[in-house]
Amino acid sequence: MSSSRADDAVATSSIPRHDTGSVTDDETVEVPVDERQPLTVEQIRDVVRLVQCPRCCLPLRQPVTLPCGKTICRLCLPEPYVRTNISYPATESRARGFHCPFPDCEKEHAVSDCSANVALNKVLPGVQAEYEKGRQAALISSLSTHVVAKDQWEAAGVPSLGAEERVSRPLPGGRLLATYLLAEMGELDYNAEVCYLSPDSTEHANLDAAILAQVKEVTRAEMDCQVCYALYYDAVTTPCGHTYCRVCLQRVLDHARYCPICRRPLSIQPLIYREACPENELIKRITTYFWADMLEDRRQAVLADAVTHQAGECDMPLFICTLAFPSMPTFLHIFEPRYRLMIRRALEGDRTFGMVLYDHPGFVELGTVLRIVNVEFFDDGRSLLETVGVSRFRILRHTSVDGYTVAKVEIINDISIAEEEALEAAEILAGAEDSSDRPPTTSTPRFPTTRQEIETTPTQVLMDCATDFVRRMQQQSVGWLTARILAIYGQCPNDPAIFPWWFANILPVREMEKYRLLETTSVRQRLKICCSWILEWEASRW
Template sequence: MSLFTSNPKANEPSTTPAAAPPPDVPTGVARADSPLDERQGLTAERVRVLVRLIQCPVCSFPLREPVTLPCGRSLCKPCLPSTHLRTRISYPATADRLQGLQCPFPDCRAEHALGDCGLDVTLNDLVSAVRAEYEKGRNAALASKLVTHVSTKDEWEIAGIPSLKDADSRSRALPGGRLLATYLLADMGDLDYNAEVTYATPDTEDHADLDATVLAKVKEMTLAEVDCHVCYAVFYDAVTTPCGHTFCRVCLQRVLDHSSCCPVCRRRLTIQPMNNRAASPANELLRKITTAFCADLVELRGQAISKEGLKSDNHEFDLAIFVCTLSFPSMPTFLHVFEARYRLMIRQALEGDRTFGMAMYDDDSGFAELGTVLRIVNVEFFPDGRSLLETVGISRFRIIRHGMLDGYVVAKTERINDISIADEEQLEALEARGVVSGSGRAASPGAARFPTSTQEVEGLPTQTLMDFATDFVRRMRGQSVAWLTARILAIYGECPHDPALFPWWFANILPVRETEKYRLLGTTSVRERLKMCCGWILEWESSRW
């Protein structure tokens, strides 16, 4: 049940049929069934819930520099466990990812990369604002000489077992009403996160008035901090990125459909919040806060998202398909458009978001199931209607169903995404047989040895796979092979040193069968693609394709 509602008419009878609950309602989001006056309903239980919202589960103090871990839990930055050097990790092997820590929460205990444990910007701003309001309330209470006697009940007493602590040490007289006094007890470090409270002082009108004033300001400050930077509405199923910025899950996914960067700080993100919820859990504390202070707004936001989803589902086809060649993400594709149907398709793309799908021709079905979304970078029109297009790949897709429009294929597609960096590291740790040092290189000569068979490829560190592939490119360039000329490099660029980009570049350069290259489109990890590239190299070195 919601502690507070921000809608004063939430309890009035509705004249319209109740909407169906939105899909994937975040766990714990309650329905706001009645408005709650800030002067009413502040029972010991509700006061305790409010104060616990800003307490660190580890140290029990109000949060200081809050950090939200990849598992969705939050704690103080000083309460983070000590770090250790992670082993069997060679990609991406940046300094902040080579340092890891074990999650302090008993129901998780996973290893988190230090780079994924940044300051939670929203929680930090929210807690700072709330602290300031409690401090103002404390000053007002001292001036009015209002005092409340607060007693704590530890986990033993809650379970019905006599506590070992002295009763006097668990009772304090503190300034203010119930809410303010309980917060001050936590601020002193005398209120354990799991403890409950009781009050010996009667809740007089003066006490209630002060609590109502403090609560109203706390609520105002909270509501000012829980808006998404994308939709500017209250957070719905909030997800906090490794860089510490928070967005609605659906809003973040929409951003990542067009860019791989955080919309606030532009740091590159590898999470896919809609496609892999387990790897991108909701921010647990923000969920509790929005449920406590504005569950009615969260419900309305969920209904709006549900309606948007229904509208989207009503669009049977979402992508125009150019059936021609094989294209890859981040790589250029040049097209000479002369057929009337595709001239129309390109004209419509230019009037829209400048994107369309590219799928390879298939003898059986007419076109391949997997393809790449291309964005038009440049276009040159000829007087006879033909055009030359310069495009770049931005994402991959799988065709779910298709139809025809104006002579060309249109399709309903689903995006193909890579697993997260954390999952990528876990995959390498499971597969790599050689222990990897902190430098990202194999720690032993045996592990660093380049493979001579596909079986050896499977167990090598990701960075060793990359080194093997780039060494092959260097050797082939030294031999002046026909497929690695200056003209080719002018089109596709120099050999990338980023393992995430290399396989796409290599597939464009190396003269292997199109069916082999096509397999890359269905992969979901950098390591998987590098292993395929290394397999091609071994085949090339033993024979010619």
């Protein structure tokens, strides 16, 4: 056996950096791995911790990434239960959930939002295979290291009740391999630190270096985003288990609400705010440890792209006329020369433009992107357009080009399905607490009769209230529900996400009242507005 290096002392130990009793690793001080230097004791412990489940402490098996960005074994998921106080979307796949086991989250996660992480499920078997190859090589060459596991208090020099029960054993290989094998045996707590009672010889270090190089190689193969084909930066894992850079997924969702790989519908918020869609913590730690320089290059590239985008020109042509809504048709008669030019350019491009409501002396801040579906030209240059609403936007700044207005806009998107469910559950629970001293009425939810009741009514009941109103108005043959109107906008939708837009087109309400819908970010908010209109309508008839 070769002589030990002078800078390797016996019983060297890693430094604790985790809170006692917590399974979260948010406070880990990450030290990137440099292949040109031997691993420190702290780095060895952190590299092994990368593949450990924070709950069972074993190497991750069938890893699942939770909506909060943390990753655990599938078998470590808490026992699910039937969720309550949620009526929308209330699909079968979202009926069961569990409370997050991580103390810094503890939110309710739907089981359907917790699929196996595809990238990590490809990486980990290869990583485990490399450690096994190293173990076989160590057994052949009779290399071993005496490793000791310490709890955080003991490692910090504080007296600990667990000191007498600490694990201490010789294991094959150098320090890295021996530490991994201790975790594989289930004897290394996720938050525990280690020390070594054996010197680290050149042979031990060379074996560890070879294992680490192979681990990095098999891991790197799965650390590229399948949209930009570069190293993950600010990685977000979707409910279907696929992982993308945040900016890449944002661009994908601008075009379609489906996963680019498996085509499963995505329920996440299109802008992917960090509060709603946190970064995948494990992938962040892996890329930071192994490829810190590449990650910094990616960060600089993303920031430069964001600056360029924010400083971009006003590129959304605006038709200043009336209100339009997503998913709804809008028919336009184009006769002004400036708008003839604007529409011709739109047809030559992506066939979209923005519609905003006129508001003396200018126009309102929020509008709707319209896509031209059909156009009919007349000999005198006029045209009739059939368009459909695509999305909503907020005007950031605007200018004039060839007589018509163009603007720089930001798209307004709804909150995610998970946030929609949490909003409903919180409001219903608040209503239940307020009415806890009232005598019970009936188990069947009734339609709201006051604005206060609207606030605490289940989302599906709000929808039922609105569609019941439409049905009663049809039976009464009101003037705003004629066959001609229904031929344009269609029959009453059953989808709560579409109904408010349809209802706003149908009901004779002031334009600025309808405008309130454009600034909402949830289906529930819009249905509450619709039900408030119904209360006003019915009150005005008496």
